[in-house]
Amino acid sequence: MENCLFCIIVKGEVPSEKVYEDDKVLAFKDINPATPIHVLVIPKKHYENVLDVKEEDKEIIADIFQAINKIAEKLGVEKDGFRIISNCGKDAGQEVMHLHFHFLAGGKMGPKII
Numbered sequence: 001m002e003n004c005l006f007c008i009i010v011k012g013e014v015p016s017e018k019v020y021e022d023d024k025v026l027a028f029k030d031i032n033p034a035t036p037i038h039v040l041v042i043p044k045k046h047y048e049n050v051l052d053v054k055e056e057d058k059e060i061i062a063d064i065f066q067a068i069n070k071i072a073e074k075l076g077v078e079k080d081g082f083r084i085i086s087n088c089g090k091d092a093g094q095e096v097m098h099l100h101f102h103f104l105a106g107g108k109m110g111p112k113i114i
């Protein structure tokens with residue numbers, strides 16, 4: 001989608017620090033990390049957020065979570081753990097309207113997510 005920052009990152013027209021890539025999924029470091037390891041995991045195809053993933057597209061969610069498995073292993077955090085967050089819409093403060101999952105790791109996190 002034109003004018004979508006993450007679509008532009010997928011095209012390589014804005015640089016990113018890639019952590020993982022396959023034919024459907026891209027993961028890159030968040031520009032403003034909230035934790036020592038903060039990676040954004042996105043589908044290469046544009047979806048606005050989880051509400052935009054319809055029945056016919058549901059496999060992309062499995063693809064993303066398979067990628068998350070590989071990223072956890074690649075970054076060596078599969079034993080210590082990590083947190084996955086996807087902001088959806090206004091109240092969650094979604095800033096980039098391209099589906100993404102925050103992969104947070106690298107230290108003990110608080111017990112709450114808000």
Ligand code: 5GP
Pocket residue numbers: 005014016017028029030031032033040086087093094095096097
């Ligand atoms: P949201 O608030 O939409 O869930 O998260 C958007 C995330 O994208 C934020 O954590 C923000 O730091 C990150 N971000 C915004 N612009 C860029 C960018 O140009 N490059 C990278 N790597 N991350 C970005």
Ligand code: ZN
Pocket residue numbers: 001004005006007008045046047097098
């Ligand atoms: Zn997009």
